[in-house]
Amino acid sequence: MTHDAxxxxxxxxxxxxxxxxxxxxxxxxxxxxxxxxxxxxxxxxRSRAHASPATCFALAFPQRLAxxxxxxxxxxxxxxxxxxAEGSTEGATERIAVPWxxxxxxxxxxxxxxxxxxxxxxxxxxxxxxxxxxGYEQISLVAVAGSESFWGANGFAPHHGVVPxxxxxxxxxxxxxxxxxxxxxGPEPAGAASPGPAPHDxxxx
Numbered sequence: 001m002t003h004d005a006x007x008x009x010x011x012x013x014x015x016x017x018x019x020x021x022x023x024x025x026x027x028x029x030x031x032x033x034x035x036x037x038x039x040x041x042x043x044x045x046r047s048r049a050h051a052s053p054a055t056c057f058a059l060a061f062p063q064r065l066a067x068x069x070x071x072x073x074x075x076x077x078x079x080x081x082x083x084x085a086e087g088s089t090e091g092a093t094e095r096i097a098v099p100w101x102x103x104x105x106x107x108x109x110x111x112x113x114x115x116x117x118x119x120x121x122x123x124x125x126x127x128x129x130x131x132x133x134x135g136y137e138q139i140s141l142v143a144v145a146g147s148e149s150f151w152g153a154n155g156f157a158p159h160h161g162v163v164p165x166x167x168x169x170x171x172x173x174x175x176x177x178x179x180x181x182x183x184x185x186g187p188e189p190a191g192a193a194s195p196g197p198a199p200h201d202x203x204x205x
Contacts, residue, residue, distance in 0.1 A: 074104035
């Protein structure tokens with residue numbers, strides 16, 4: 001029996017991201033997205049969390065980082081440029097200044113050996129509760145690498161044609177759900193990453 005097989009999902013803790021998490025986050029992100037050509041530079045990845053620390057979370061076991069979630073306020077039907085840090089793109093000043101009621105789930109990754117245990121759903125529940133408490137009305141994401149069915153099972157509806165071909169890979173689909181109506185109770189795939197690959201997401205649990 002492997003060490004990962006002995007880990008109990010009940011030992012996992014969802015908390016805000018700490019500075020010491022970033023090497024682990026970068027490694028998880030690279031394993032989820034590098035082969036898809038969707039991996040971001042570490043500084044770009046950090047900029048997402050720095051834009052909204054209260055809506056970004058780490059999934060941690062006592063001895064290891066097992067996953068993470070990055071979300072930030074964003075205008076509906078817009079999404080981050082994977083090659084640019086937050087604050088460096090056209091319209092960034094407006095996005096920061098306006099209190100958008102849409103929370104964009106940019107990235108959710110759970111380590112591959114730990115998928116299928118409900119851990120992605122735990123992260124999604126935490127985000128939904130945070131969004132509700134913060135007065136957000138919608139949660140959006142870009143599902144990648146065929147993860148649309150996972151997000152659909154968790155209450156997200158597709159908006160086809162929003163993401164141009166190539167921006168997030170050939171199968172990218174913009175999706176959203178209302179905060180109050182949404183539930184994070186759907187089934188999880190046996191091995192995706194989305195937001196693993198799922199919102200630039202690799203859910204893959």
